[in-house]
Amino acid sequence: MQENSNLTVLVVDPNPGMRGSLQNMLNQAGISKIDYVVSSGTAIKQLAKKSYDIILCEYDLGSASDDGQDGQQLLEDLRHHQLIGLLTIFIMITSEGVYSKVVSAAELTPTGYILKPFTVDMLSARIMRAIERRRAFIPAYQLIGQGNLREAIKACAAAGAEHPPYALDFARLRAELHVSLNELAQAETLYSEVLAVKPIGWAGLGLARTLFAQDRQAEAESLLVKLVSDNPKLMAAYDLLARCHEHNGSPVSAQRILEDAVAISPHMVRRLRKLGEVALEAGDAAAAEKSFKQVVAKARYSEFRDPEDHVNLVKALIKKGDPVQAGGVIRDLEKSMRGNPSLDACKAISAALLHESAGNSAGATDELNAAVLAMRTCPALSANLRIGLARSCLANKLDKEASEVMLSAMNDGASGISMQQAISVFVKAGRPDLADGIGAQLKAQAQELLNVAGEKTSMGDFKGAVQTLLEARRMAPGNMAVMVAAAKAMLRQLGELGWDHPLAEQCDGVIDTIRKLDAAHASLLQLNDDYINAKRKYGISA
Known part of the structure; x- marks a missing residue:
């Protein structure tokens, strides 16, 4: 028990009785450094402030979760926003029925599961196995932390042979490291080797991703269709399949696939946001409105809320022909996002869209100028919002402002906007002269x-x-x-x-x-x- 005394644990469970029971069990196992939270939202806030060795999370977070998330969705958020590191042990507490549904489908798997009901000995054994597994992975994790990915790949290969129970886990990590190094052929080989032994969802998804990244969309799409059929709850497969259809110029098909995914897993904000964007592209304003309303509602108390969701909702409402409700969204944006550094830019862009829809070109011009001014002190705007702002400036004959928006985006390494993307904005607007000017400025x-x-x-x-x-x-x-x-x-x-x-x-x-x-x-x-x-x-x- 002495070796457990320094372990720190975060318990995520809405049930006070279960929290008390877990405290007693952990204390009996020699663990006393324990904190408690009751929902995914409070877990995210706590993990933003403090790291833990172990997270014990109830799968069914129930009504206490302010955003409707379950334990699996919380894990995906924590990994996506990098709030937990490679060394953090995440153990999901589930019923046997839930376990059978999620264990083969989840892309981002916990370190392990423990099935209810369980005893202190069972919990202690599960924690010890997780610590033993972490110990086997520490050399590879340390190399990754040092940025030495090629040596980490070698370490994974050696450790996989030395620790047969974790061979598949090490193979997965090796493949992911190859992808990080853009060595897609090597990753493809590893995923294929795993699938030849066992049809595992994450391996199929990894293979599909490497195929997609190598511009082999037809192969990726065929594999993803089978993955979705065999693993109907492998949610990330739907996301990538939708991207395949988007890439092929079929936003309507992409929208249908994402709607299927949302019907199965309705609380993941990132997927709802993507569904709204795709629906707008497909011309389905009603579906876009529905999705963005859900995003705004679910993110209201989230640590990850984004004022750009309000802008997207305004776009959907204007496209639907509902300027009154769009105006209400702008007022809510100003009220609910006060203090957010992106507020002024997002509010001005939204107001400009509303003025444009009413044919008020003078009002639109004033708001677009205000948006460009706000953008100068707000580098966090997304690539899509900047491109949309530049297009609106061009449509309102604000050539200088459009060039400034795209040039600032190119000067911001975090924007993700390539020179070709920036130039294409002007070419598609029928202004190749401005495109040439941007290119010349960047070269200079x-x-x-x-x-x-x-x-x-x-x-x-x-x-x-x-x-x-x-x-x-x-x-x-x-x-x-x-x-x-x-x-x-x-x-x-x-x-x-x-x-x-x-x-x-x-x-x-x-x-x-x-x-x-x-x-x-x-x-x-x-x-x-x-x-x-x-x-x-x-x-x-x-």
Whole structure:
């Protein structure tokens, strides 16, 4: 029992009797550092403040859950928002009937389950098995934490052979690491090998994802259709299948698939939000309104609420022809999101849409100018909202403002907007002249950054030079001079400041991109030799 005394536990259960029972059992097992929460919402708040070794979570959170989530959906939120790490043990407490429904279908599986009713000895044994499993994974997790993903893959392969009960878990982690390194063929092989032994949902889903990422949509779609048929509650399979249909230009089909998913699992906000977006794209304003209303309602007391959901609801209502209700949503946005840094931009964009629908071009112009002004101090706006703002500016002849919106998005690495996406906004609006202007400005900025990086290198600021060149590469992703300079700067940093696993992986990726674009490039051979020599210098296998 002494080895349990330092373990910290969070119990998530709405039933006070069960919480008391769990406290007694944990105390008997030598565990006294215990905190309690009664719902998914309170669990999220607590885990944002403090980490735990173990989370014991009731699957059926019942009416105490303010957003209607069950334990599985809570786990998905915690993993999605990275509120729990690899070392956290998450044990689901379920009835036998629930276990049989979720164990083969859940994409994000808990560390383990414990079936009710159970004794203190059963709970203690389950915790000990989870700790033993974590102990087997610690070497791989430590390498991942250091950013040394290739060594982590090797560690997983060795540990899988050393710990046969966890062989499938290690195979899954290996495949996910290959995906992180964009080594999709290797991941595909691993998932296929697992499926050849056992038809596991997560392996089928992983294989479908690698196929989709390799632009093999037809194969991915065929596999996903079978997955959904065999595992009707493998919710992430519906999400990816909908993406396949979206990619093929079929938003109506994507909407139907997501509606099927929501009918099975109605409380996942991210899926409801996506359904609303797809419904808008498909022209189904009523379905979009329904979805976004649910999103706004469910997220009202959530730590993850987003004022952009109100903007989307306004879009749906305007498309449906209900400006009165849209105005009410804008008032609710201002009231419920007070203090949110995105509020001013979202409120102005929503008001501009309302003015546009009423034919009030002067009012729309004023609000669009206000939105652009607010955007300057609010970098958190999504790519879709920025693109929509730029399109509205173009439609209202605010060319300068539209260019500013897209240029700021390109200068924000977190926006995820590529140069090609930014330029296509202007091309589709019939303004190739503005597209050319954006391209020229980005190239000029990249050249300026090249010069800045050179100055930083000469001053011995090797890390600063690398960061500057990575920023230049994002602005001009196809610029060979920038890529070569970035690779050289990374190699210089490795040589001067010591080995850095994530930086080395990034450098290897840049060199590989140069090789794919121009296998005969004059600098390629030297870059490759310098990379191999850097690995040898630090005793790393080349």
